Amino acid sequence: MDIQSIKNRFGIIGNSPALNFALNTAVQVANTDLSVLIVGESGVGKEVFSSIIHALSPRKHNPFIAVNCGAIPEGTIDSELFGHEKGSFTGAVDGRKGYFETVNGGTIFLDEIGEMPLGTQARLLRVLETGEFIRVGSSKVQKTDVRVIAATNRDLLDHTTQGKFREDLYYRLSTVPIRVPALRDRKEDVPLLFRKFAADFSEKYKTQSVFLDAAAQQLLVNYYWQGNVRELKNIAEQISVLSIDKSITADTLQKFLPQRNSRSLALIPQSGNQNVTPVSHSDFNTERDILYKLFFDLKKDMNDLKLMIYDVAQHQGYTPAEPSQNNMVPVYNDNEPSLTHTNITHNNSNNTFNVGTPILLEPKDHHDDVEETLLLADREKEFITKALKKHKSRRRDAATELGISERTLYRKIKEYDIEE
Numbered sequence: 001m002d003i004q005s006i007k008n009r010f011g012i013i014g015n016s017p018a019l020n021f022a023l024n025t026a027v028q029v030a031n032t033d034l035s036v037l038i039v040g041e042s043g044v045g046k047e048v049f050s051s052i053i054h055a056l057s058p059r060k061h062n063p064f065i066a067v068n069c070g071a072i073p074e075g076t077i078d079s080e081l082f083g084h085e086k087g088s089f090t091g092a093v094d095g096r097k098g099y100f101e102t103v104n105g106g107t108i109f110l111d112e113i114g115e116m117p118l119g120t121q122a123r124l125l126r127v128l129e130t131g132e133f134i135r136v137g138s139s140k141v142q143k144t145d146v147r148v149i150a151a152t153n154r155d156l157l158d159h160t161t162q163g164k165f166r167e168d169l170y171y172r173l174s175t176v177p178i179r180v181p182a183l184r185d186r187k188e189d190v191p192l193l194f195r196k197f198a199a200d201f202s203e204k205y206k207t208q209s210v211f212l213d214a215a216a217q218q219l220l221v222n223y224y225w226q227g228n229v230r231e232l233k234n235i236a237e238q239i240s241v242l243s244i245d246k247s248i249t250a251d252t253l254q255k256f257l258p259q260r261n262s263r264s265l266a267l268i269p270q271s272g273n274q275n276v277t278p279v280s281h282s283d284f285n286t287e288r289d290i291l292y293k294l295f296f297d298l299k300k301d302m303n304d305l306k307l308m309i310y311d312v313a314q315h316q317g318y319t320p321a322e323p324s325q326n327n328m329v330p331v332y333n334d335n336e337p338s339l340t341h342t343n344i345t346h347n348n349s350n351n352t353f354n355v356g357t358p359i360l361l362e363p364k365d366h367h368d369d370v371e372e373t374l375l376l377a378d379r380e381k382e383f384i385t386k387a388l389k390k391h392k393s394r395r396r397d398a399a400t401e402l403g404i405s406e407r408t409l410y411r412k413i414k415e416y417d418i419e420e
Contacts, residue, residue: 003023006027011048013192015188016185018185022178026053026178033147035128035149035150035173038150039180040151042153049151053149057147065103065106066111067099067111069110069112069116077116079136080098081124084137085138088138101133105146110149113150121165125168125169128172128173148173183231184225187221190225194235194236197236198239202240205241207240210247216249218250219250219254235257242256380412384413388418393420395413
């Protein structure tokens with residue numbers, strides 16, 4: 001069966017190379033009994049690939065069941081998967097077959113496998129390696145012939161280094177990995193998917209189908225799509241139901257797109273005053289946002305450095321000009337007691353300077369450095385503690401008052417072991 005026939009059969013829209021490669025891999029592995037690990041972000045359609053693999057396999061006439069490991073409580077997941085004996089735990093009034101017993105000869109799809117408890121992972125590994133399992137509360141070993149397809153939106157290899165996922169199970173599951181691309185990695189498919197969803201909702205709600213003008217289509221393509229195909233489908237449904245004008249412009253479309261940039265505001269101190277300006281960011285989901293955050297953090301560090309030079313100069317008997325935004329920030333040379341690469345201009349007549357010429361810094365005793373560092377740490381801890389107490393442990397409000405991000409505040413709380 002060719003790829004286009006599979007797309008038509010399972011309702012898959014798109015022609016991006018990454019999508020086609022994933023589909024080709026699924027077709028090739030379907031005729032085997034190998035375990036498959038489907039990797040992709042939430043909302044990309046991983047469950048469709050499990051259906052494709054089962055439907056094209058020799059097991060297609062046998063049972064297929066999809067199990068969301070993250071939706072089953074940890075205390076009952078063993079019973080759900082492997083069954084239990086009567087009286088094996090409170091509430092077990094009867095014996096029960098588990099999925100691996102009822103789906104014998106078929107395929108089981110374990111979605112969100114990264115949420116599976118470590119004890120259950122050990123049981124699953126035994127099934128994969130020997131085809132054997134034991135019901136909860138029983139000592140009898142039973143056999144099963146089940147093909148396992150797993151899916152995750154997490155980095156399982158990273159989880160293995162953290163001790164949250166068994167490394168042997170990871171390699172046993174990922175005999176054949178299939179990576180389903182995120183929607184932002186197949187932008188050419190976005191207009192096709194929107195038209196398909198719009199047509200489906202037009203038929204469902206008995207309304208005229210909406211269509212996008214060129215600017216709206218470009219906006220749709222360039223949108224980040226954090227929720228992937230699921231989010232695009234939701235947007236198409238909202239527009240189909242709520243839009244009066246069926247010709248959608250960029251301005252109209254913008255009203256339906258989630259404004260993630262307004263969810264969180266980073267308060268960045270401005271040089272030379274105590275005012276703060278809110279700077280929008282979208283949870284640092286894009287490289288641009290990350291670069292902006294790094295830039296602002298660097299700017300704050302540079303301002304702190306200028307203030308430190310100002311204090312040092314005062315202690316050496318100078319009457320310094322206050323740092324301003326036009327001053328270049330000096331750079332320390334670790335091997336010399338002076339500042340280099342600055343543009344401090346010194347005026348001998350009135351013993352003042354502007355940031356521009358080197359300032360001689362006397363080497364300090366290492367013991368003094370340690371004491372000063374500890375003193376600064378104590379002051380920082382004190383400020384954080386007071387801010388948290390003032391705002392009743394509301395980290396966002398405390399971080400705003402301190403002029404730092406929530407992430408930095410969280411790191412400092414951990415670093416200083418501050419009780420909230």
